[in-house]
Amino acid sequence: MAFDDIRIVLIEPAHPGNIGAVARAMKTMSLSRLVLVRPSSFPSEQADRRAMGAIDLLQRARVVDDLDQAIGDCRLVIGGSARARTFPHSVLDARQCGARLVEETAMGEPAALVFGPERTGLANQDLDRCTYQVLIPANEAFSSLNLASAVQLICYEIFLAAHEPVAPVVLAPAERPSSQAEMEYFYEHLERALDSRGFLDGEMREVTMMKLRRLFGRSRPNSGELKLLRTLMRFIHREGE
Amino acid sequence: MAFDDIRIVLIEPAHPGNIGAVARAMKTMSLSRLVLVRPSSFPSEQADRRAMGAIDLLQRARVVDDLDQAIGDCRLVIGGSARARTFPHSVLDARQCGARLVEETAMGEPAALVFGPERTGLANQDLDRCTYQVLIPANEAFSSLNLASAVQLICYEIFLAAHEPVAPVVLAPAERPSSQAEMEYFYEHLERALDSRGFLDGEMREVTMMKLRRLFGRSRPNSGELKLLRTLMRFIHREGE
Structure with a gap:
């Protein structure tokens, strides 16, 4: 596997210091690809200072306008989130997440791990773009990990998984x-x-689309299957009415 | 085991912010006993700010003059250190460290995890007071974890070890x-x-149905999702033709 195929995506990080701390956390575990979606302030001196010896990651960081630009070429996207959601995703714990990312990139595919803003975490519409949600096992009464700490933990699990091949936790599609x-x-x-x-009139549009995203997202269709699904969509579409 | 029997000891922490970040990291993993040996500045507003919801740990932190006061009653003392030493200790990795601490406290014994100053790490004479040294597996070219990140990682391994048996590796759908x-x-x-x-006329019926079975079978729909899919089928169905 190649550590360079795993990117860490931060959506709207508010504190430049956290960006630097994330870079440092990543580098200690051999990761190097950082993507920033609408950072409040970047580059910044504060980020450089907190990065310590990981300034090279900041210099090579990609800054983009929206999440789709950051993950468009990825087949596996995992969203970091402390909260369990009303409509739950397929959830991995940190260890399974590390193993799954290593497994994916062993096949030469890029993969992304996405984190939301410090205060609010991943928005639902961003989580809906993820294949899985990763939950770090933690104290139920106080599960609020610092952003860089959360990145540190998951990068550590990636590092371990890369160095001790484990049995695949999820069946890889053929x-x-x-x-x-x-x-x-x-x-x-x-x-x-x-x-x-x-069918999508009224308030249920978002919920219905979200449910369908989860459902089809879980099955991870290949291109032939997607073609088949598009045929189904054409049958559903009522033309000219 | 009792999380309260495991204490985290920081020797001469230089940055008050790090003390707060350590408290936060500990609390996310259910640890609560913090001991400070000659902190440069404590209590401090900066520590409180970084602790977020873990200020209670700072309020109950013990401040002592030397390491012996912090660990005198412990039989198991583990020293955190990034460096391999000339005269190597018995070394545990982070996972073994978590398991060992949980095992010890399950017998009702207090145990300590000791970290040195941010810049220099544990002095040799302090490491000599430890039963084991713990090394966090990391990038050999850049193994300098932030103090709070190191505490976070090891507390996470303690938390996991305390909650074993670990989560099943096969994903349970929500x-x-x-x-x-x-x-x-x-x-x-x-x-x-x-x-x-x-659409199913001719020879392709079986193959097409098999492909669709694979696709929908992989996503393992629950009953609500199946209902949604049945609505889609009704839209596809051309009545009376």
Whole structure:
């Protein structure tokens, strides 16, 4: 596996110091690819200071405008979140997350680990773009890990998994799953098709689309399967009505 | 085992912010006993700020003049150190360290985990007071973990060891997947719907249905999701034709 195929994506990090601390945490565990989505302030002196010997990661960090640019080419995207959600995702613990990321990149695929803003965590619509949610086992009464600490823990599990091959925790699909961008294209198609039936009218649009994203996201369709699903969408679509 | 029997000892922490970050890291993993040996500045506003919801740990922290006061009643003392030493100690990795601490306190004995100053790490004479040295597996070219990150990692391993047996490696879906019979009923519905569109004519019927079974079978839909899928099937079905 290649550590360089695993990227850490921070969405709207508010404190520059945390960006530096994340870079340091990543480098201690051999990770190097940092992507920042709309950072409040970057580059910054404070980030450099907290990065210590990991300034090279900051210098090579990619800054992008939205999450899709950060993960569009990834088939496996894991969202870090302390909260259990009302509509739960497939959840990995930190150890399973490390193993799964190593397994994915062993096949030469890029993969992403996404974290939300410090105060609020990942927004639901961002979590919906993730294949899995990772939950770090923690004190139920106080599970609020610092951002850099959360990154440190998961990078540590990646490092361990990379150095002691373990049995795969999740069955890898036989064929290459579709990219996040291809899945987005499919979801748009699905939404249009259901719209043509008036099925998404009213308040339930978001919830319904989210449920469908979870469902199809879990099965990680390959390109042939996605083609089949698109045929189904065409049948659903009521033209000209 | 009792988390309260495991204490974290910081020797001469230079930055008050780190003391707060250590308290936060400890509390996320259910640890609560913090001992400070000659802190440069304590209590401090900066420590309180970084502790977030773990200020109670700072308020109950013990401040002592030397290491012996901090660990005198312990039989097991483990020293955290990034460096391998010239005269090596018995070394544990982080996972072994967590297991060893839990094992010790299960016998009702207090135990201590000791960290040195941020810049220099544990002095040799302090390490000599330890039963073991713990080394966190890390990038050999850059193994300098932040103090709070190191505490976070080891407390995490303590937390996991205390909660063993660990989570099953096979992913349990958040909700109960549908039964095979329910799935069969859905596949029949799907086949009828596609039939009404003439999509399954000819030799490809079996192959197409098999592909769809693989795809939907992988996502293991629960009953709510199956209901949603049945609605989709109704849209596909062309009535009376």
